[in-house]
Every structure is written in C-alpha cells, then in structure tokens.
Amino acid sequence: MTLKKGIVYALLIASVVACSEKNGTEHPDTATPVATVIESEKLKFTIDTLTDKLDNPWGMAFLPDGRILVTEKKGEIRIIKDGKLLDEKIENVPAVYDHGQGGLLDIALHPDYTTNGWIYLSYAKPGEGGGGTTIARTKLNGNAFIEFKELFSAQPFVDSEVHFGSRIVFDGKGHIFFSSGERGTKENAQNLGNHLGKVLRLNEDGTVPTDNPFVNKAGAKPEIWSYGHRNPQGLVYNITTGELWDVEHGPKGGDELNKVEAGKNYGWPVITYGINYDGTPITDITKKDGMEQPVWYWVPSIATCGMAQVISDIYPNWKNNFLVGALAQTHISRVEVDNGKYVKHERLLEKVGRVRMVKQGPDGYIYIATQSPGMIVKIVPAN
Template sequence: MTIKVDTLFREFQNPWGMTWLDGGRMLVTERKGEILIFKDDKYTGQKIQGLPAVYANGQAGLLDIAAHPNYSQNGWIYISYAKPVPGGGATTIARFKLNGNSVVEFQDLIVTTPAWNGGTHYGSRIVFDNQNFLFFTNGERGSQNNAQDLKNSHGKIHRIHDDGRIPSDNPFVNTTNAIPSIWTYGNRNPQGMIYDKSANRIWSVEHGPMGGDELNLIEKGKNYGWPVITYGKNYNGTPITSITEKEGMEQPVKYWTPSIATCGMTLVTSDKYPAWKGNFLVAALAGTHIARVEMNGTKATGEEKLLPGIGRVRQVSQSPDGYIYAITEGTGLLVKLLPAK
C-alpha cells in the first residue's frame, strides 16, 4: 500500500503522547512539561496553562495523555507524568478539565512507589478498556529486581478505575503487601500499549536491553518474565540470564533482536488503510521507523518497515476520523499518513 507523508509540524523537542478532543483539536505532550494545542492539523501557537511541575530527568517528565472515552460528556483529560516527590520522581496518573486553555479540577489519581532518584524507565502509557477501566504502564527504573517484586509499583502494568479507585477484582488486591493496582508484572519498560475494543484485548510493547524488545498480549495477573527470562543481553554484551523460557512466565508474541527500541503503538481499525487493517503500527526510536506488524488473531505473521530514517518515532496513533499520525524526536516532526490515490 502506498502512502503519502504530510508533515504538519517540525519543532518538537521530545514529544511523547497525543490525544484528540472535540472540534478538531489535538493535544501533544512535550516531556519537559508542556502540552501543545493543535486544531485542524495546525499548531495554534498555544499551550495548556496551569500544568503541574514535572520531575524532568532523562526519560522522566510529562509522558502520555488520553481523553476519557466519554470526554464529550465529562470533560476529563488524563496524563501520565513523573511527579516531583521527596527522594526523586514518581510515575503518576492525574486528570483535569479545561476552562479555555487552562487546567481546572486537577487531581492526582495514583502515585507509584517507591520514589526514584534517576531518569531511567518511567514508562508510561495510558489506555481505557470498554468498561472505562484505566490501564497504565510503569518501567522498572533500570533496577531489574523491581519487576518481580509485588511490593513496589515498578516494572508493572496497573489497572484502576477512571477516578483512581482500586478495582476489587484486580489480581493482587488480597496478596499481603502487594501494590493493589498491579495487573501484570515482570515488565521491563513498556512504553507502548493499545486496547483492541473489538477483541477486548490489551497489547503492549516494551524495551528489551540489548535485544529482546517485546510485543506482549497483556492478561490479568501474568508474569512477563523480566529479568528472569529475556531474549536480550546486558549493554556490555554479557548475559543477563541463561534462559529464555520458564514455566509460569509469558513468552512474547514477537520479539526484536537487535532492538528497534519500541515505543508507542496503535492498532489500525480504519477503512482508510484497507491493506493494514488489523495490523499494529509500532514506533521505533533507535530504528527511526514505524514497524507495521501483521497479525492473525494473537499471532504475529509478518513485518514491514515504514518511513525508515524519519527520526526517533515516539508515538503513532489513529485519530477519531481514522487517519494515522506519528510524532518524532530528533527530527521533531508531527506527520500524517495519507493513503495515496
């Protein structure tokens, strides 16, 4: 399938997430703590006012953004950000409403623990399912053992109600000393997540170390293995573990070796891209491309590199009207993929 790339903006520094509101508006986060306002595919020159301070350190800062599925009724916008706390930063999910371009009714819904002094592996994506449960990802801070420890929030995917309450049917709510919001664990640094509404499935991509980036089907209470099993190595080339499989730990649906540095992802459901329908589009930071992963149910069956060399692709999303957008760092772009006539 042939596509045309329409470059809409060229001045991002470290864009991270994007979401659409009504009236043709789109919001894009910058990691340093800004939200830029676009309308009808053009930057308005305006930013959201009244945002909280963020812990901007390395990979930490203002990360994902998502409008509530019922935004047109309730006006809630959700962000994932590194909150400055005593001892460093904490991946935090918050929500707010807008009065014009200004934040009102700001609420922190959940603050992950323990606080972390450093800028490595904060996650973090937000998705809602059909029942409006909110799922978010949180990296293990580069401290491998966090991912297997249910007593801390890091290296996990979490599930909360849209007002921050802990669902009573979360898998570890009755486990002594476990963080009750945990949905899955053994996740290294998942920076991409998507909810497939029609199949009621959650998918995530996470960074491996040197090799071993993973595409995972995310299921309640499961252990995704990091750092006990992995297809990657330490950055100095030494082995992290001698095994890639273990009973009780999930295998990735697909893995990338060498790493492409998987980041945001989307599922193509739009009729505008008939040849891509049902495929995942996965942002590749180190790969500087978008990976189109062909799927058959829960099996990955093929892959194509799209837009090689476009820059470090941070997120790729499908808009409410069915077009694919991507944001890049390094090259600082917002692009729209148009099916070529």
C-alpha cells in the same frame, strides 16, 4: 526562506519533505510536504506534515473541536489547530520531574469526553527520593486546566532517569490501564510489593477495582494487573476483542510485543532475549514455566515506543495490524498478528526520526510523533 538541511525523511525510495532552515529567517508554521508516494508491501501512501517545531513530543490527544493536544517531555502541552502549531500553550500543567526519560508523558481523553470533559495525564512527578510515574485527571477551560486531581503515583519514587513507562488506555468498562517501568532496577519487575515494572489497572476515578488479580494477595500492590515488565512505552486496548497489548524496551536486544493478561508474569529479568549493553549476559534462559513468552521480539532492539492497532477502514490492508514506533532505528514497524500469533513484520518510514508515538485519530488517520526532529505527521493513502 531556505530549505532546512538535515530534516529530510530518508525513506525507502525518496525524500518526502524538507523544512525551513534557521539562518536567521522566518520559520513556516508547518513543513512543506512533497507529494512523493511511498510504496510499502500493502499500501501506497504519502506523508502530511503538520509541524516540525516541537521539542520532544510524547503523547497526543484529539479534541472534538479538531484541535490536537501534544505533550512535550519538558512539561508543556502544545496545540495544533487546522493543521498548524499555535503559539498558545495549555496553562496549569503540573510540575514534572524532567530528568533523562522522565517528564510530561502521555495524554488521553476519557472515552465519554464529550459528556464529562475528563483528560488524563501521565508524568514523572518530582518528590522525595527522586521521581515517580503519576496519573492525574483534569478538565480544560479555554486553554487552561481546571479541576486537576492526582489519582495515583507509582511507589517507591526512585532517583533514576530511566524507565517510566506511562502509556494510558481505557477499556470502555470504567477502567484505565497504564504502564510503569522498573526504573532501571531489574529486580523491581518481579516484586509484587512495588508498582515498578508493571502494568496497572484502576477505576477511572483512581480507586482500585475489586477484581484486580492481586487485590487480596498479602504484600502485593492491589493496582497491579501484570508484572515482569521492563519498560512498556506502548499500550493499546482493543475494545472489540477485549485484548490488551504492549510493546516494551528490551536491553540490548529483546524488545517485546506482548498480549497482556491479568495476573501474568512477563519474565523480566529472569527470561529475556536480550543481553546487557556491555555485551554480558543477563540470564542463560529465554523460557520458564509460569512466565509468558512475547508474541514477537526484536533482535537487535529497535527501541520500541508508542504503538497503535489499526482499526480504521482508511487502511483496509493494514486492518488489525500493529504499528510500532522505533526510537533507535527511526522507523515504524508494521506487525501482523493472527489469532494471537506473529505472522510477519515490515519496516516503514525508514529514517523518519525517533518515533515516540503512533496513534489513530478520530478521523481514522494514523498520526506519528517523532523526536529529532520534533514532528507530527499523518499517513495518507495515495488514493
């Protein structure tokens, strides 16, 4: 068994792990971590690699029995048990619109999963006109989904391969929040008559809460919580503070961290700190009355994706910080916010891979899903 060239964490100070090379030889179940200590500003830590053999992992859910379910964009759900990737896969997964950024996306357990067994999925559903971001819930019987029920599909379906959004969070009060990108058409984000470029809120059974901000507004979709978003692929809800946060992709420049509040307009594409990919301007303004400013924005873009807010005592010096995945710039951005105001940020795990998801597990540890290579890794304090 030889070392795999090209899957090396080119971290700030040293390589952390190497994996097996194909060369016709057997693959190990997991990569073999090297106990290199990484010294960041506020924490010394090592990396524990659970697997390096996933195909574009997107979301993670932690079952009470210790198994981790990992969605792959192509439409499969893999199982990690006792730190190893199993050959078995979850059965009865819905068909997905696996085009571009579309496919099987997020997965989340209901907060009272041990009682009701509900698992929520977001995915790009194929249909007339192309595909659309869809929310469904189901239960697990052995390794198969049962009692599958579609709750919502963002309208209209669009023949576009970009900007599906799709993260799912719960507020612990009977509601789910999830995101929907504007599907590559900027104007959708300001149009309350569709679900695109929005953060949406439903009751856990898929019905519309009567106190949603636009539920009584003529012509507006009642599921809308906030609008003016480009493509939010990171979403967290802080149960303690009652705050909802997102990170969303800007164009060329202008990725945003936002505190998301009911009925508010987050400006895309009327205001932005980014420009078109060809270098031409999108707008000549970055601020406008009635439109929210980001708490923080990245120029140049890092391609923000999954995010977590650290609440675990395992990382006391990171408490309440946001850990934001970067796809294009292949690192984690640790962002400090105090009373809703940006304080500072730090780059962690440089060149770890395209970070698709960051999540705090029920054991308190931070887990990271990366694409190219397709890995799940865990951040472990050095002490």
